Amino acid sequence: MEENKKRIYLDLDYCIGCRSCEAACKSAFSESRIRYGEISNTAYFPIACRHCDEPLCAAACPFEVLRATEHGFVLQASFHCVGCKSCILACPFGVLDKSLLHHVSQKCSECKDREAGPRCVASCASGALKYVTEKEVKKIIIGKRFISRSPFWRRQ
Amino acid sequence: MNEISKTTNTVCPFCLYGCDLSLNTSNRGDFLIRKVEYDSQSSINQGRLCARGNLANSIIDDKKRLTSPLFNNKKIDWVIALSQISHQLKEYSGKEIAITFDSNNTLEELDTILSFANALKVETIVRSYLEPETFFSYSFPDVKYAELKDIEQAKVILAIGDVFSKIPLLAKPILDAKYRDRNNRLFYVDSVKSRVAGFANRFLSVRPGTEPLLLLGLIGMIGKTAKSIIGDKNYNTVRKVLPSIAVCCGVSENEIADIAKSLTTLTNGVILAAIDFGKTDDPLLFSALSQLLQIVSPDNKRFCAPALVSLPIGKNKFGELINSVNQGKVKAIINFGDIFPDYYPIISSKLQDLKFFTSTTTRLHNLTRPNWVLPVPSLLEKAGTIKTLWGKANIKPLAKPVDGSKSISEIIEKIVPDIELTPKSRINDKIMLNIDEVIERAVNFLESKKESTNEITILGEESAFGYRGMLLEQANHIKINPINAEQLGLNQTDSLKVITNTAEKVFITNITNFVPINTVSVNADSKENRSLFPMLIDSITNDIIISPAKGKIVKII
């Protein structure tokens, strides 16, 4: 994994499950490419594409519509997508939504059309999503904040 | 193909937080592409937006935008519509006409509406935005309001109600404040466990509807400063009822005392109050006591009501209007707004016999319709001033007004030609509260809460991401406690029918510990769900009070 490659990270201590990230993606691409989940109503988190070094979604695509670029992004030439859903089944993180838009699977492009980077990160209401390199992420304390007496013993 | 791209900056008008909002419009041939931009330099929101702001482009391009006036549900030409309205209005005297307005108007438009009312000699001018949060316009003279920096620097934060879903953008300053020091405290009071609970140091789960009583309890526990401000007599009254407050709220006295102690000992703090539709029994008391709690708390505590309203809201007096319509005194209503009458099904049904009923709208609604419907631009297509938590802000149009719409002033000028604009007449911003009256009301409220019934309480919960149904998934879901589910033999995703005095609806069961026993909770953003809740006229203020509903739940086989 390239140390200087920026990726989308989530600081669970801040995510309030407001789904602004999803709304931002939906607003730009008509269908959201970032999914949203929750664990028994207690922890909320968006599921963003990892842009894997060895992307299984791309390996599964029969038409090479999905490809890893030399800069470490996994991009989709959506014009050629036939909507066979192979990538959806292949992604080990369940990032790709099974619903198609215009018969095309919805794959995160890391907002390549926007100079300033991912929209989901820019819009995150609580600043939980971060677009940083692996090196920088180590400097952010994640999951190690002060003990709370919350009902769920969260964020210990 | 030449592409012209333009970015417009404005202030998001959808809630009091007042985020900076930019929209990029590019032209590809005849095709307009609108994308929201995120300005990381902004001092208020650093580019962050909630779902409402994020979906600004889809609000402009909404497929349900109305593009032509309607008369009894049929399209009609603007010229004919306005001349007929103007003609028909002449049949009514000023006393027989009522003018209503909501938060889809700028301050300037509101002035125009008031001048219009003056020109027609209309006396009944009433707010048609009836959400319970408007009760925050009732206030005490010495409330100190929080600024953004007060929230960021707070040592103790008391959140009453689901503040995260009212304004998700508040989450960052609140959590920053909590994480800054291990002694900092975030308390949360609510009848259901919302997302705030997962972050709070302590979560006080009160019996549904009784939040105001807990606030009264806190005031009583605060001691010296409270005594000097509310007066010996009131203070003794509150002290006397402390035990029954705890019983009524279903919280132990110690727990209330703990929060009161933090409020007394820690400096710098914010009391954040948010009321949902159909969540609390007496929103006026909720508003009054949360503000009073700020006043009696020592050491630089501030108050913040992150409500959705961004207009001077005044007294709603809608109860008076309904009474006047029923007595035949008011025969015509002209509404300038978007929410009424659609979002208040119970009230609309009370107004069905009105002969003359005109309303502006930004999009086609489908419940009860007034006989005249006039399409107007949405706030995103207007220029003018709006109110935010941090002062007044100027909004700029992000797009051209939707085809076929006319602005409020164009409409008014056609109905009353040569109208004289009198910009000084402003709707009263605040209504002052009196401490003695509030305490008296609170004690009476306590009395009324003492007897408990076996009926099921139906609560409403709102969410910022449910905005206009765009990301709404849960409108058909109902939250129910496992114990109640067991009693009814319910499994997850079974069908459950809710019957209240006003309506009934079938939901999909969602069994969760996040609602207390004998309580179910439904999404209050959906219009159908809203019809389950009674809308009562408060006998003292004549405002509309939307409280939790009582009713029955039946398993559908």
Ligand code: SF4
């Ligand atoms: S879609 Fe899944 S497999 Fe493909 S790059 Fe993203 S995370 Fe990896």
Ligand code: SF4
């Ligand atoms: S990076 Fe862009 S495309 Fe990918 S999930 Fe975020 S908003 Fe969507």
Ligand code: SF4
């Ligand atoms: S916008 Fe941020 S806080 Fe909201 S759900 Fe997404 S990651 Fe969580």
Ligand code: SF4
């Ligand atoms: S928090 Fe309020 S002002 Fe900010 S984007 Fe959301 S609705 Fe608009």
